[in-house]
Amino acid sequence: MKEHQSGCPIAHGLDTFGDRWSLLIIRDMMLHGKKTFNELQKLEEGIAPNILANRINKMVKDGIIEKSANPQDKRVNILTLTPKGLDLAPIIIEMIYWSGKYNPPSTPARKQMFKKIARSRQDVLREILNRFD
Amino acid sequence: MKEHQSGCPIAHGLDTFGDRWSLLIIRDMMLHGKKTFNELQKLEEGIAPNILANRINKMVKDGIIEKSANPQDKRVNILTLTPKGLDLAPIIIEMIYWSGKYNPPSTPARKQMFKKIARSRQDVLREILNRFD
Numbered sequence: 001m002k003e004h005q006s007g008c009p010i011a012h013g014l015d016t017f018g019d020r021w022s023l024l025i026i027r028d029m030m031l032h033g034k035k036t037f038n039e040l041q042k043l044e045e046g047i048a049p050n051i052l053a054n055r056i057n058k059m060v061k062d063g064i065i066e067k068s069a070n071p072q073d074k075r076v077n078i079l080t081l082t083p084k085g086l087d088l089a090p091i092i093i094e095m096i097y098w099s100g101k102y103n104p105p106s107t108p109a110r111k112q113m114f115k116k117i118a119r120s121r122q123d124v125l126r127e128i129l130n131r132f133d
Numbered sequence: 134m135k136e137h138q139s140g141c142p143i144a145h146g147l148d149t150f151g152d153r154w155s156l157l158i159i160r161d162m163m164l165h166g167k168k169t170f171n172e173l174q175k176l177e178e179g180i181a182p183n184i185l186a187n188r189i190n191k192m193v194k195d196g197i198i199e200k201s202a203n204p205q206d207k208r209v210n211i212l213t214l215t216p217k218g219l220d221l222a223p224i225i226i227e228m229i230y231w232s233g234k235y236n237p238p239s240t241p242a243r244k245q246m247f248k249k250i251a252r253s254r255q256d257v258l259r260e261i262l263n264r265f266d
Contacts, residue, residue, distance in 0.1 A: 010160050063235075091231060099145040105142065
């Protein structure tokens, strides 16, 4: 994908994670605890394996995701969000809030998440980051 | 562009403004006070007129931007961010912060914006919204 390269921080963000898939992969790692290629392939939105591989590799290159061999099974890579990747949490939280405000959440879990964010973004952020301590 | 339609609020956000251009158009309206097609055509990243028209129309349809005739010149449309569009400010602020943290801001104005956000997101948000009162 062609990059904007204007030096604008918003353009930089779009260049890094502003495609149709990267934030959904990050969502599944951050909120649903997924950490392998196979787990991520079950993305609710249905992602093609080559696109998934491509986006993971780009995010590894950009320092958002780290790949390491699984000590239990060397053929499987473990994918972890780096501190830079975890720092995307506030953006994801604000997106969930904005969508929930204008598009009523469609499941009880999503409704609860929206209410929690409305109550305290800081608490939600802490709760997410605690899972990765 | 094909939409995800999973009901996930992050996917909904990506469906609405997650292309390569929409947030840059919103940035120029929100932070640089642009309000006509001609002003937006001078987007720093160089946007083609047909893509600009297409994105503006999608955002009008999605209730993010409003079009109205300029009382001084009926041939020119005035573009305004709706409350739903202005509510994207926290997402934009978090993107600026994240990019600035991992990619040192490249101009004095960007450096200052990053520092202001680091000091108080609330103040930056208020300052942005005050311009649209």
